[in-house]
Amino acid sequence: MTAGLAVRCLALDALAVATSDLLRRHGVDCLLLKGAGLARRLGVDRVYGDVDLLVAPETVPAVRDALHAAGYRPTLPPEPYDVAASWHEQPFTAPGALPLTVDLHRGFAGVGDPDALWRSLRGPAEPLDLAGGRVLVPDEAGTALLAALHAACPGDSGKPVHDLDRALAVLPPSAWAVAGRLAIRCDAVPAFTVGMRLRPAGAAVAGRLGLSAAAEPASMWLAARRATPTTVGLAGAVELPGPWLRRLRLLARLALPAPAYLRQADPAARGGRWRLLRAYPRRTWRHVRWLPRGVRELRTARRRHG
Structure with a gap:
C-alpha cells in the first residue's frame, strides 16, 4: 500500500468512527461491514475506498436526518433509496476537505430479508478499536456470510473474490456452518451458494452444508462471473x-x-x-x-x- 493510500484509509477509519458515534448519539446502532474491520478479520493489508455502514432498515429515515443535519450530503437523488424500494445502499459525501464517502446500507446484495440480516449480524457483533474510537463489526460467521454474498455480486471488481479466498483460508469451519444458517434466515441461500461455489474450497464447504448447484440462479451465476x-x-x-x-x-x-x-x-x-x-x-x-x-x-x- 502506498503512503497516499495508507493516509486515505486512515482518514476513512476516522470517518467510520465519527459517523458511528454520530448515529449512536441519535440512538441508532450501525455495523462497519468492510474496511478496516474486514482487513483485520482476514489478516490482510487491504485498501478500501469508502465506509460501508449497515443500519436496521426501520432506522433509515432517522439516519438520513442525522447525517443531513451533520453536513453529510447524498450523492444521488432520494428516489432509488425509498424505504419501499429494492436499493440496499446509498452513498453520502462526508463534510470536510477530503472527498470521502459513507455508503449507508439497509441490506446487502443477494439478501431477500434485510431485517433478518440486521438481526443476524447485530446480535453477535463485536467491538473493534479503530482510529482512537470504537466501531461494531460482524463476527466470524457474519464475515463469512458477507464474503460469499459479495463474491456473488462483485460488480466490476475482482477484490470480492480475493476476499473470499482469504476468508476460506482463515475462518474456521464452524463459522461457515453458522453462515449457512444465516443465509437461510435472511433469504440469501441462492447468492450464498453462488458465491461459495466460485472457488473449489468454497464448493467443498457448500457441499458439506448441502448447498448444490441447483440453488444457483443463472442470472446470479453470470453476475458472479462479471458478465455484462x-x-x-x-x-x-x-x-x-x-x-x-x-x-x-x-x-x-x-x-x-x-x-x-x-x-x-x-x-x-x-x-x-x-x-x-x-x-x-x-x-x-x-x-x-x-x-x-x-x-x-x-x-x-x-x-x-x-
Whole structure:
C-alpha cells in the first residue's frame, strides 16, 4: 500500500468512527461491514475506498436526518433509496476537505430479508478499536456470510473474490456452518451458494452444508462471473415467474430505466437534465456493443443451467 493510500484509509477509519458515534448519539446502532474491520478479520493489508455502514432498515429515515443535519450530503437523488424500494445502499459525501464517502446500507446484495440480516449480524457483533474510537463489526460467521454474498455480486471488481479466498483460508469451519444458517434466515441461500461455489474450497464447504448447484440462479451465476449487465438482465427476465408481460417490463426497464436508476448506474448522467438525456442513447449503444459477448455468455449459462 502506498503512503497516499495508507493516509486515505486512515482518514476513512476516522470517518467510520465519527459517523458511528454520530448515529449512536441519535440512538441508532450501525455495523462497519468492510474496511478496516474486514482487513483485520482476514489478516490482510487491504485498501478500501469508502465506509460501508449497515443500519436496521426501520432506522433509515432517522439516519438520513442525522447525517443531513451533520453536513453529510447524498450523492444521488432520494428516489432509488425509498424505504419501499429494492436499493440496499446509498452513498453520502462526508463534510470536510477530503472527498470521502459513507455508503449507508439497509441490506446487502443477494439478501431477500434485510431485517433478518440486521438481526443476524447485530446480535453477535463485536467491538473493534479503530482510529482512537470504537466501531461494531460482524463476527466470524457474519464475515463469512458477507464474503460469499459479495463474491456473488462483485460488480466490476475482482477484490470480492480475493476476499473470499482469504476468508476460506482463515475462518474456521464452524463459522461457515453458522453462515449457512444465516443465509437461510435472511433469504440469501441462492447468492450464498453462488458465491461459495466460485472457488473449489468454497464448493467443498457448500457441499458439506448441502448447498448444490441447483440453488444457483443463472442470472446470479453470470453476475458472479462479471458478465455484462445486458446478459445478467436478460437472464433475470427469463427467470421471472408469471406472465411474459412482467418479463417485458423488466427488459423495458433495462433498456430505458427510470432517471433515478440511470443516475445511480452512470455517474455521467448526474448533474442536470441535459447530461441525463445524453446518457440514454449512450446506454442503448452500450447494450448493442455488448450483444455479441452477451450471446456467448448466455450460451455458457445455458450449457451450465439448461
